[in-house]
Amino acid sequence: MTAPSLTHVKCADCPIRHRAVCARCDTDELELLDEIKYYRSYEAGQPIVWSGDQMDFVGSVVSGVATLTQTMEDGRTQMVGLLLPSDFVGRPGRSGAAYNVVATTNVMMCCFRKRPFEDLLDRTPHISHRLLEMTLDELDAAREWMLVLGRKTAREKIASLLTILARRDASFGENGSESEAEFDLPLTREAMSDYLGLTLETVSRQISALKKAGVIVLEGKRHVLVPDMARLLDEAGDDSDGGYLV
Amino acid sequence: MTAPSLTHVKCADCPIRHRAVCARCDTDELELLDEIKYYRSYEAGQPIVWSGDQMDFVGSVVSGVATLTQTMEDGRTQMVGLLLPSDFVGRPGRSGAAYNVVATTNVMMCCFRKRPFEDLLDRTPHISHRLLEMTLDELDAAREWMLVLGRKTAREKIASLLTILARRDASFGENGSESEAEFDLPLTREAMSDYLGLTLETVSRQISALKKAGVIVLEGKRHVLVPDMARLLDEAGDDSDGGYLV
DNA sequence: ACGGCTCTTTGACACAGATCAATCGGAATA
């Protein structure tokens, strides 16, 4: 993972890569952000913050994948968020982290020191407006996931996860092809099971089943090819085409 | 359900009843809110908004209980939110509802016409700040619930739900007694099952089991008495005492 | 090339919760 390029620092590629605070990259406020901004990289497997720790920054993922997990005393764990590039981490207004944040691949974060960022929020309505919008999006995603966890079968759960990964990957790639997809799994079977509320064995079995059914093709253990997205969506019991909100 | 009293309209009792926008009830902005505010009541069982509908207001629950649910084509449904007094409904910035909102008891809503409310948000930083905070709280609640849905047993799920209801009820009542609780179940067994990702039969069986174990006492089918909250928390596998956030 | 890792796959079996079905209880209506 190399240091971010100057063009990135200048947010030339922001609307996607860095959507947290750069929705209006051409404005003056960016100068302010630049002053309190720094980059930090984490290696695969490394914790970014631990539940309960003090957290003196907020930021967004520039590259790589991180996870948000919650754990019970007896060790049962549930992933409550999957942080892909452009996703935001941190809560202005509170100091303690509520979840474990762990890098599952090498991760580059763009961070803002928390206090100055909060000050900036107070002074800059459009940034706080943007933050509200992002939070509402996350809330929708969490609720969507509640349906997955509460009502879908193991097979549907796997298909739902693959769909999310395919969609997110596609939105960053150039191939607008809706019918097929290809991407790397950034998660181990265990991490997938934590996200889906399953065991890793069930995850493995269902992936094998989807492979046998021809819905997906695996190259190695981590690279997935979906010849026909419609079939995957069908497996996922998915009816959403975006457009949420209450 | 009677019309709200004038004192309520004036937000004399706001900090709890009406936390959406009245965190600073003593300020001038309240005047502005009053102008775009109206009350609306719904009968038990009545839909408030339907997924996909246009939604021209936001607001908060003054009394009663409403639910937010999501449904798949084949009828499987998952509740994604339980709206108790003081909870906020609606998303400034988007017009379509993403979930079904249904009154499960008689409900009194305090509504704000959406457009003027949005304008007010733009002009009044502390209100939009408050809204962000509330949204983050909801996000935490959703994530907490993901753990319940993904990793807890049927018995723990029931206990978790009862705990939430007991806590919310207590915060509005006067008895600060932490050790025992008493409240009405505002939900049918079926609604509980939709919240918990279970069937109504399993809900019924587990409630019977908790009753037999002496953890709860039922008076009729809807009134619950918890002689020892610690035991219930124990059943719920609960370790949170509030204080969240990432 | 060789262990020694970690991650993954696959198998055999057990069990929590789903499904199907019957009955019960209380409130509303006649």
Added chain:
DNA sequence: TATTCCGATTGATCTGTGTCAAAGAGCCGT
């Protein structure tokens, strides 16, 4: 008082997923 209706309970059985266990597949360092 009888009737209906809807929600709740309880029982019998089935099944999807968890649990426990063994073995395979890469990958790294020596």
